[in-house]
Amino acid sequence: MQRSRAAVLAAFTSAALVLLAPVAANAAAPSRTAMEPGAATNPSIIVATADAGLSADEDGKVLSSLRSGNDEAAKDLAKSLQGARPDVVVLTGIDVDSSAATVDVLREQYLEKAQDGTQPITYSFVFAPQTNSGVASGADLDEDGTVGGPGDALGHGAFEGQESMVVLSRLPIDNSAVRTFDSMLWKDLPGNHVKQAGYSSLVTSTLPLQSTSLWDVPLTVGSSTVHVLATSATPAGGSEAADEQRHEDQLSFLTRYSSGDASLKSIVDDQGRPGPLAASARTVVVGSLGADADQNDAGSSSVQSFLDAAGAGTVAPSWGSDRSRAAAPFVWSAPLRKLLDDSARSTRIGVEDSGRFDYVVPSSEMRTQRSGMAKAATDQPTGVSSRLVWVSLSR
Template sequence: MSPRISRRRAFAAAAAAGLGLPAAAHAAPAPAAALRGGRFENLRVATYNASLNRATEGKLLEDLKSGEDEQIRAVAEVIQINNPDILLLNEFDHDEDGAGIELLRRNYLEVGQHGRTPVFYPYAYSGPVNTGVDSGLDLDGDGTVGGAGDAWGFGEFPGQYGMVVLSRHPILTDQVRTFQKLLWTDMPSNLLPTEFYGEEAAAELRLSSKSHWDVPVQVGSTTVHVLAAHPTPPSFDGPEKRNQRRNNDEIRLWADYLTPGAQSRWITDDAGTRGGLAAREQFVVLGDYNSDPADGDSWPGAIDQLLTHPRVRDTKPRSEGAVEAAKDQAGANADHETDAQYDTADFADTPGPGNLRVDYVLPSKTLQVVSSAVYWPAKGAPGSELTGEEPFPTSDHRLVRVDLQVRA
């Protein structure tokens, strides 16, 4: 299975290349201090676990073909409202020929939803993921081989819960690095519970539950590395805490990748190239990392490996809707340490972990930040019908965005 890269529509391509077309309406004006150092371009980067996964293989393609699926239409409207220039979609079922991406664009994103302005993404990247790919091993310890629990990443079929990067700016195809097949045992001082899996299975188990991608995007004269991932939820396991441990080490992979020298030397991509991201490179870490800084089931300090990394800036996106939801739903939310304004996901409260901050857009400190937000409108505010409460019209996660300025 090969990654899918696509480029389409002359108008959108011209816009992505900056050929004299007007800037996006959402962009904030460049501060005078930034302009003195040269011309800068506004860049909105977003992540969205849109729950575009389906229970059976091929079902998402059917829903995308119709152009009438209400959930996908609502997801598309959220994207149109927020209008990101680079967007990571988590939980988008992967198909080998990329038909799903084309259908999403043509039938939903490029069609104005409820009067919204269509959005065009001439560039896209998607690749195979570990979810649903049979390992041939008894990974869940139930005494049998086969099924979702024995896949390299939990899934009913190959590609379930996949992901895709959409961009208005050119993706540097020949420089993309993927880490789908990186072994967990390759990580020094890992948290792998070998005693649970057994020596044979532990030696073959892949670290990434889906995949980790370094997708370089050319924005003007600047290359921005989109570091995309979706670590496994740190739950649904037993006293061995295998999912907590894996979630922690999946997050740690990027923390090590961003640390040049000995700490990243162990990392080898799927093409056999070793090492991490050079210190001079600019990046944005994107995705649903299934880890809150203080609440939920995460391994202690898991997401702090990124939030406190010396190269990473945490802009702390927030929303009014998250505060309102935590207050109204109460339950586990009442005892949370993380301020509710930073929550990005509306999870069950009794029983359950409550609402958590698990979705992140974390730019490098070398990038200039203009603003950030979580798209979670308060009840009655425009757009609140697109987030809502369970059963959600879109997803139990919210879109998170950060506005940046990069040298054009």
């Protein structure tokens, strides 16, 4: 029986990581950041993202596991963050309840405790409001003949807060200037594709653009402000027929919002403030973009269009380098080299949709110093292995 591309990739992953791990370990030691002594005059910041692998099929299950103090995914994630030491990190793929207890336990019992000899790390500033994940829509969005269930939520989820996201920061968050976009309707985006999605007029009158959310979280970095645009886009190849159109429009909105596009002057955030960011704002888009630009799958072209507009072609950290493979005592065949290249650039390994889904994309006003990856976590039920992506930036 012929094996799938993802299965073959997963089979070679262990070998690839053995070869490339020394390079990745070196990459995960970024230089001085804004939170360290002597950096105040010309501060740099390390911005990171990862799929936390902390989501379960039942509400409260992740919280219970975390409270045991022995959650392996949380330990892996903590070790990764303690090694890379980002100043701000956007975690996706995490169940977040209304009180953010999951986030508190993660910080207190894992991040603030040494993992295998690493130094604890403290994130004093947290942004973890509820998102659209798992919120009932009251409509049969997945057209299975029944109203209710994960496919009928405003954002796919079996309960509110499933597969949500959180921002952890060592830098102060300007809470008075935070903007969120949970409530903005899909139909209100200029040039939207909601009609192609095939929903009724009743559904389109209530369906938001964001399946999770888009957050504009301003951080104080020295005397400047850096806007972290946290996102967890709809997977373009998801179970619902409309996922690809929704994903395309989410990335279109993100592109236009971050660039100050005048076409968004009429949009309003959850706080009642209109319009996009100023074109001159320092921004970093952080999180999951919902597809891999290089795999020619659903959503690939939308991700590539976003990256092209952001001018981010050179910011593409990987788990290794050609130099590490060239030094090997044998020659890789072209197919195996491609498999290892795919493995090195992927941020999630072990499922059919393995690939680079997680990004840190700075605006042109920010200067990229270094970037890299580190192992983040392995989701025990699914076996999906994720990687932390980090980028060191300066003003």
